[in-house]
Amino acid sequence: MTRLLLPALAALALAGTAAAQDGRMPGRGGSPTRNAYANPSAGIAADIALAQLSAGKKGFWHALRQTAADDAVMFVPAFVLARPWLEQRKDIAPPVRLQPYQAWASCDGSLLVTSGLRQDAGGDGRYTHVWRRQPDGGYKWVFGHRLPLAGLSAAPDMIAGKVAECPARRRDPAAGASPAPRRKQPKPPLVLDPSGRTGSSDDGSLAWQVTVNPGGGYRFTASMRIDGAMQAIRDEAAGS
Numbered sequence: 001m002t003r004l005l006l007p008a009l010a011a012l013a014l015a016g017t018a019a020a021q022d023g024r025m026p027g028r029g030g031s032p033t034r035n036a037y038a039n040p041s042a043g044i045a046a047d048i049a050l051a052q053l054s055a056g057k058k059g060f061w062h063a064l065r066q067t068a069a070d071d072a073v074m075f076v077p078a079f080v081l082a083r084p085w086l087e088q089r090k091d092i093a094p095p096v097r098l099q100p101y102q103a104w105a106s107c108d109g110s111l112l113v114t115s116g117l118r119q120d121a122g123g124d125g126r127y128t129h130v131w132r133r134q135p136d137g138g139y140k141w142v143f144g145h146r147l148p149l150a151g152l153s154a155a156p157d158m159i160a161g162k163v164a165e166c167p168a169r170r171r172d173p174a175a176g177a178s179p180a181p182r183r184k185q186p187k188p189p190l191v192l193d194p195s196g197r198t199g200s201s202d203d204g205s206l207a208w209q210v211t212v213n214p215g216g217g218y219r220f221t222a223s224m225r226i227d228g229a230m231q232a233i234r235d236e237a238a239g240s
Helices: 009-020 040-054 059-067 082-087
Strands: 002-005 068-075 079-081 097-105 111-120 123-133 139-148 159-163 196-200 206-212 218-226 229-238
Touching (some): 040 059, 040 097, 040 111, 040 123, 040 159, 059 068, 059 082, 059 139, 068 082, 079 082, 111 139, 111 206, 111 229
Parallel strands (some): 068 139, 097 159
Antiparallel strands (some): 002 159, 068 079, 097 111, 123 139, 196 206, 206 218, 218 229
């Protein structure tokens, strides 16, 4: 399903500015995730809020640190866990300008992928971000990178938003029964796998993967459910 995201995104961006001040990316008004839905425009708003936060006094490193998930990864150019690396960045990185071109959302809205034009001190480039919904309904990024401008088409008249096809629902024989009480599981320690990272939406309709090349560089891919099968939406290589 493809949706053209109209200028109403400006209103989302304004709402996202306030949320970005404390590191929360815009979602559905901070409502619980059980009420969330597929909304590609939330990814666009998250990109815009990130850029606006980077324009503040503390700069881009601060903006990235405030909006990163605990297990977010990045290349600098080595493959690292983002938050520990960003905590060491004391300098004020110049702000960035992000112009989203496309956004993809899983059927359940738990994962978003955005892509577009990035302008910073290094000139023009293109970017891709992966945003994961948080318990408060907002979004934080789990992966993001900057690539050379080559291969990026001219800015579209309207931003294209696509929603993954929903997986077939399975009949639950226990439907109607009282749910068993959930026990809170301890979080496993964060360990960086040097070979890469994978992730997917809660319903499996949108997935992403980073594979580190032994000789240097990496490859980022993302796929979403279309016509009953997972089909590639991004395939981007960087480094040597």
